[in-house]
Amino acid sequence: MPEISDPTLGTSEPGRYWTTTNLGEAAPDVLSPLDMSIWGETAERGWLYSMKVFGVLPPSAKASPDVNDWGLSIFYGRPALNVDAIRGIVVSLPGVSGDDFERDLCGSVRPDAPPVKGKKSRLPVIAVKAPRALLRQGKVMHANYAETRAWWEREVYGDGGTAPAIERLVAARDRFEKVFADHCAWRFVFSGAQSAITDLAKKAGDPALGTRLMSGVGEVFETKMADDLWKVAQGQLEEAEFLRLWGYHGPNEGNADARVWREDPAPVRALVKSYQGRADVERPRDREGRSVAAGAEAEKALLAATPAAKRPAMRWLMKRTRNIVRTLQVGKAAYLMCIDGVRRAARDFGAEQVAAGRLAQVDDVFYLQIEECQELAAGRLENVAEIVVARRGYREAHRKVELPVFFRGMPEPIVPEAPVEGDRGAVEISGSASGGGQVEGRARVLLDVNDAIALDDGDILVCRFTDPSWAPLMSLAEALVIDVGGSASHGAVVARELGIPYVIGTERGTSVLRDGDRILVDGENNVVRVLA
Structure with a gap:
């Protein structure tokens, strides 16, 4: 029997420049093969869509058959960004250089970074599409969230729906692709707004103003969630209602095989005890309120340092930036609910396959990609037990190593740095x-x-x-x-x-x-x- 493939190993041509920065928190555990059905080509299509929305790429653009041209790939179960490929695309955006992009992403620019030029032929299209995207994309994000929220309560938190589990699994993956694509587009809006605020603060002579201006947005989802947990601890909100609102969250929630709060509320109960055990604990909403006030003071300071003629535009930008931050969290919540839909359907499908004698354990399903699940459902995946055993082994091996933050070609895995023992000197x-x-x-x-x-x-x-x-x-x-x-x-x-x-x-x-x-x-x- 030929060696069973490891879809999470990855491949790269020599010299291609990659970075793992900014991606580690999306799916913090080593990706499983089923995760590849979410974070592999599906996520790549999402990134390409974001560039189509702004007119940088034509509507016909598709994911390349060569992963060396992808903006995102997977190595040893970890996602990495293709710096060379992305800088070659975003440079077509007006006012964006390849070096600016690399500096913002990586913190510095390689001395040998390849020169790239934007496609001037796309400028007329960008001039039409980019403003339209800026005006409508936020509404799209909120509409996605509302529709996804209703679906999640009905088919994920609820009874699972009436469709066969394999069909629900494919549908949840497809929903993720749409929601994640819109989130990617909004992520670039956020980056542009953040850069503009940072530059203005520097010109005003106080770079720290930029950070304070990005603070105290108010009504951010995660702050609401923390405040709701505080209310559970105070007896003002029932646990069941908290789980209906936030049950798609949980440890490692970007990985499909994680156990989120709707499945295992034990972490929620432990957090409630932590709140109850602190007589001095401050309500998250009150902490947020102070931060909102500090942000308002930063706004005043920056406006005072801005020429009078430019202040109306500055006020508009600052208000817009706050809405952008809130909407970014809305988009993330929506795609996490989609991943939870994949999770629910996968475990339902796994339970069916265990009952049919094809899988030994429910969570064996996470060592198959969705296309392989479809083959299994049709009775055409005969060596499924061997596939699961081999891929469990691959994943455990990947968990024992880490990747460099920056690397060229295939990365050389590194053993995690052990905690420093003995005298550390000045730290x-x-x-x-x-x-x-x-x-x-x-x-x-x-x-x-x-x-x-x-x-x-x-x-x-x-x-x-x-x-x-x-x-x-x-x-x-x-x-x-x-x-x-x-x-x-x-x-x-x-x-x-x-x-x-x-x-x-x-x-x-x-x-x-x-x-x-x-x-x-x-x-x-x-x-x-x-x-x-």
Whole structure:
């Protein structure tokens, strides 16, 4: 029998430049083969759609048969962005250079970065499509959310619907593609607005104003969720209602085989106990309110530094940016509900196959891609047991290694850095994004949100990544230090809404910081320092 393929291994031609930055929190666990049906070619079509919306690519553009030309690919079960391919496309956007894109994404530009030029032939199309997209895409996002929300309550949180599980699995994947495509388009709107605010703050002589202006947006979904959990702890909201509202969240929720809160509410109950165990805990909505006030003060400061003739346009931009941030979280919520639809249908299908004697365990289904599930449903996948065993082995091997943040061609897997033992000397680290002022406190290093941990007053949460399921725990922290992420990541958005200092994208904070360290988190100067 030929060797069974590992669809999560990946492939790249030599010299192709990739980065794992900004993607680690989307699907934090190593991807399963079923995840590839979501985060593989389906996500690539979503990225291409975003460029079609703005007119950069023609409507006929399709995912290349060569993965070296994809904007996103998978290596050892981890997603990575194709810097060369993306910079060659986005350079057609007016005012965007390849170097600007790479600098924003990677923090710097390679000395040997290939020169790229935009297609001038697309400018007339972009001039028509881009303004239209800016005006209508937000409405599309909210419409997607409303329709997806109703579907999720009916067919995922509810009884699952009447269609066969395999049909629901395919339909959920297709729904994800549409919702994720619109989210990708809005993500570029957010990046443009954030860059504009940052540049204006620099010109005003106070770069920190940019971060404060992006804070205190108000009514962001994750803050609402944390506030609802606070209400559960106070007896103001029933657990069942909380799960109906937020049950598609849970640890590693971007991975299809994760157990989200609607399936296992134990993490919710543990978080409720954490809230109840803190007499000093502040309501998340109140923390958000202070951050909103700080953002309003930053607006006033930037307007005061802006020439009078330009102030109306500045007011419009700042208001627009706040709506963009809120809508970005709406889009993420919608695509997470779609992934939960894949999860529900996959487990229903897995249960059917166990009953039919084709699978040994329900979760064996996650080691098949959707097309293989269709073959199994038709009785045409005869060696399914061997496939599952082999791919479980591949995935466990991938979990033992990590990828470099930047690499060329096929990456060389690296063994994770062990926590530093003994005398560390002076410890000071920085990240790719920071803000929120300064605070000193006790480091609480948490590698898994399911691990039992009690954050006391003044504690600083140190972790590898965050996804929306971390938001209630983050609202108990005095500051955040996160290995993976950037200025647009979930952790940064929630930290700004809660008005707490953060340093994100440290890459090694969980390795060099120890649980119990007395540390300084200086968000203004992008520094984390061990004090004792």
